[in-house]
Amino acid sequence: MAKSKTNTEDYLTMYRQMVRIRTFEDNANQLYLSAKMPGLTHMYSGEEAVAVGICEALKVTDKITSTHRGHGHCVAKGAEFKEMFCELLGKEEGYCRGKGGSMHIADQSNGNLGANAIVGGSMGIATGAAFSAKLLGKDDVTVCFFGDGATAQGLMYEVMNMAALWNLPVIYACENNGYSEYTRTDEIAAGSITARAEAFGIEAHQVDGQDVLAVNALTQKLVDRARKGEGPFFMELMTYRYHGHHVGDINREYYRSKDEEKDWKDNKDPIIRFRSWLVEEGIASEEDLDAMNAEIKQDAADAVEYALNAKYPDVSEVDMHVYTDIEHALARDTA
Amino acid sequence: MRNITLSQAVNEALAEEMRRDETVFIIGEDVAEAGTPFKVLSGLVEEFGTARVVDTPIAEPGFMGLAVGAAMTGSRPVVDLMFGDFIYLIMDQLCNQAAKTHYMSGGKLSVPLVLRTNLGATRRSAAQHSQSLHALVAHIPGLKVALPSSAYEAKGLMKTAIRDNNPVVIFEDKLMYNDKAPVPEEEYLIPFGEANIKREGTDITLIGTSSMVQVCEKAAEILAAEGISAEVIDPRTIVPLDEKTLIESAKKTSRVIVVDEGHQSFGITGEIAGRINEKAFYHLDAPVLRMGAMDVPVPFSPALEDITVPTPEAVVENARKLISGEMIHAA
Numbered sequence: 334m335a336k337s338k339t340n341t342e343d344y345l346t347m348y349r350q351m352v353r354i355r356t357f358e359d360n361a362n363q364l365y366l367s368a369k370m371p372g373l374t375h376m377y378s379g380e381e382a383v384a385v386g387i388c389e390a391l392k393v394t395d396k397i398t399s400t401h402r403g404h405g406h407c408v409a410k411g412a413e414f415k416e417m418f419c420e421l422l423g424k425e426e427g428y429c430r431g432k433g434g435s436m437h438i439a440d441q442s443n444g445n446l447g448a449n450a451i452v453g454g455s456m457g458i459a460t461g462a463a464f465s466a467k468l469l470g471k472d473d474v475t476v477c478f479f480g481d482g483a484t485a486q487g488l489m490y491e492v493m494n495m496a497a498l499w500n501l502p503v504i505y506a507c508e509n510n511g512y513s514e515y516t517r518t519d520e521i522a523a524g525s526i527t528a529r530a531e532a533f534g535i536e537a538h539q540v541d542g543q544d545v546l547a548v549n550a551l552t553q554k555l556v557d558r559a560r561k562g563e564g565p566f567f568m569e570l571m572t573y574r575y576h577g578h579h580v581g582d583i584n585r586e587y588y589r590s591k592d593e594e595k596d597w598k599d600n601k602d603p604i605i606r607f608r609s610w611l612v613e614e615g616i617a618s619e620e621d622l623d624a625m626n627a628e629i630k631q632d633a634a635d636a637v638e639y640a641l642n643a644k645y646p647d648v649s650e651v652d653m654h655v656y657t658d659i660e661h662a663l664a665r666d667t668a
Numbered sequence: 669m670r671n672i673t674l675s676q677a678v679n680e681a682l683a684e685e686m687r688r689d690e691t692v693f694i695i696g697e698d699v700a701e702a703g704t705p706f707k708v709l710s711g712l713v714e715e716f717g718t719a720r721v722v723d724t725p726i727a728e729p730g731f732m733g734l735a736v737g738a739a740m741t742g743s744r745p746v747v748d749l750m751f752g753d754f755i756y757l758i759m760d761q762l763c764n765q766a767a768k769t770h771y772m773s774g775g776k777l778s779v780p781l782v783l784r785t786n787l788g789a790t791r792r793s794a795a796q797h798s799q800s801l802h803a804l805v806a807h808i809p810g811l812k813v814a815l816p817s818s819a820y821e822a823k824g825l826m827k828t829a830i831r832d833n834n835p836v837v838i839f840e841d842k843l844m845y846n847d848k849a850p851v852p853e854e855e856y857l858i859p860f861g862e863a864n865i866k867r868e869g870t871d872i873t874l875i876g877t878s879s880m881v882q883v884c885e886k887a888a889e890i891l892a893a894e895g896i897s898a899e900v901i902d903p904r905t906i907v908p909l910d911e912k913t914l915i916e917s918a919k920k921t922s923r924v925i926v927v928d929e930g931h932q933s934f935g936i937t938g939e940i941a942g943r944i945n946e947k948a949f950y951h952l953d954a955p956v957l958r959m960g961a962m963d964v965p966v967p968f969s970p971a972l973e974d975i976t977v978p979t980p981e982a983v984v985e986n987a988r989k990l991i992s993g994e995m996i997h998a999a
Contacts, residue, residue, distance in 0.1 A: 457733010
């Protein structure tokens with residue numbers, strides 16, 4: 334494999350972004366376990382190669398829609414730890430001023446159109462962003478992230494039909510982590526998932542979602558073609574979530590075994606696999622990568638510390654941002 | 669001033685705004701060559717083409733969701749929902765997505781979208797094509813809701829809605845599409861949250877929405893012949909609601925009937941009555957009366973359907989009772 338300097342940088346960026354996601358999630362989990370985080374959160378750990386492989390093939394102006402398991406997409410599309418941890422803790426400096434929290438975290442300035450807590454709820458939005466790009470003559474591509482569970486929602490078929498009819502520049506990225514909440518995917522999905530897209534004449538690919546290079550290579554091809562008007566496309570990314578459905582889903586042996594989890598973590602981990610490849614190919618040394626890991630760990634620790642001490646939004650913000658033009662919604666009828 | 673139909677007024681508003689702003693587009697079922705079953709959009713596809721007057725499959729949640737995403741990324745969609753009854757199909761996209769995006773993003777994203785649909789019974793269309801469901805969406809923070817009562821309002825409110833940066837739902841009364849009203853040739857907009865006092869009076873206030881404004885005006889005429897002076901007010905938008913004008917009128921006349929074509933229970937009439945009770949209680953000489961549609965699915969048979977909606981005669985009868993004090997003694 335040829336390794337130009339540019340490629341080397343790209344590889345190291347992909348590694349860094351995957352480690353940043355894993356580190357973010359490890360910290361988020363600790364915040365939950367130590368009762369410092371309000372509410373629950375859905376961990377992306379184990380699926381890093383999907384978000385990173387895809388987002389590294391996108392421009393800043395390209396759009397994504399994310400899900401309740403969205404921290405990984407957020408990091409991969411260019412977000413910073415500080416604003417992310419602030420959002421997770423409901424602080425004013427969070428990306429959504431503390432109004433979204435874990436399930437709606439998004440760095441909007443990097444083309445993230447929001448994380449959606451309705452399973453499959455963003456498929457229309459992603460398709461609409463692609464429609465908009467076409468209408469307005471922009472060359473932006475939109476990637477719609479969703480899980481295997483969302484393939485059971487009718488909305489997906491409605492918008493894939495329209496995207497195919499109108500050749501919209503959208504890529505449907507199905508993160509198949511094997512579980513639809515607490516139920517095995519093979520119990521909720523009949524037939525083939527890619528065949529469903531193919532029924533609309535949409536070119537569909539299944540790819541190893543634990544192989545960041547494979548994901549990235551495929552995405553680059555599809556994004557280039559979508560930009561030229563050859564979309565839409567569908568990707569099924571075979572991956573695995575290390576945690577339960579959310580951080581509170583601890584005792585889960587009734588739906589999956591510890592052996593299965595161990596096998597994925599030991600033998601298919603996207604970061605370990607990519608790290609070995611980087612070292613084998615001489616792109617980076619173990620020491621380089623350890624140093625990078627340590628730096629990321631410190632960044633995250635600093636961001637967590639910052640967020641823990643950051644201000645909550647003032648209570649006067651509770652009825653702000655309901656409308657764009659009415660500063661305080663509760664006064665909307667008396668103004 | 670010329671008289672044009674409500675249908676033509678909506679068509680003009682859309683055409684003017686689409687000429688002014690090329691990011692505006694129309695999307696929905698049979699909106700292009702068919703111009704909708706009510707022919708409201710006839711001629712628009714000829715001027716603006718199929719890229720901006722977009723016929724969709726019969727997939728309401730799909731095209732509604734698509735419009736939300738388009739609105740978030742620089743376009744200004746006008747979604748055409750063929751019947752107001754279909755709003756149940758799009759509730760997630762409208763109420764969980766469009767309405768909450770601005771808030772959940774801390775003000776960073778916005779959804780400048782118009783959903784135009786209709787309301788109104790007595791068209792012999794039975795329970796799934798006759799409902800007036802504006803209360804459902806008025807309940808959801810983040811949405812604005814307009815209820816034009818004539819061609820004049822239909823045009824002015826539509827133009828305002830298209831320029832608004834929030835999701836706006838406009839309900840047109842489908843029985844009024846062919847009703848004519850004076851509409852100026854020159855451009856005008858009607859601001860949201862400004863009620864229109866259609867007729868001044870001193871003895872009782874009749875607050876009507878959409879086609880119920882006409883019902884209230886007819887009732888006021890009958891009452892006038894009996895020597896009762898009724899004030900008729902059209903809120904024009906229920907979100908935002910011009911509470912001030914309604915409260916001031918209640919204080920002046922001391923008696924109020926609220927007339928709306930949505931189901932009476934848990935609806936617009938109760939909401940407005942509640943606010944008047946809270947803010948004008950000591951000025952009232954009678955309980956504020958709610959007159960909504962009967963709490964039954966809309967029946968098909970004309971013999972049944974006609975008695976489910978408020979009529980001028982029923983408003984007159986209730987007004988007489990309020991003024992004579994019967995309502996108080998009956999309680």
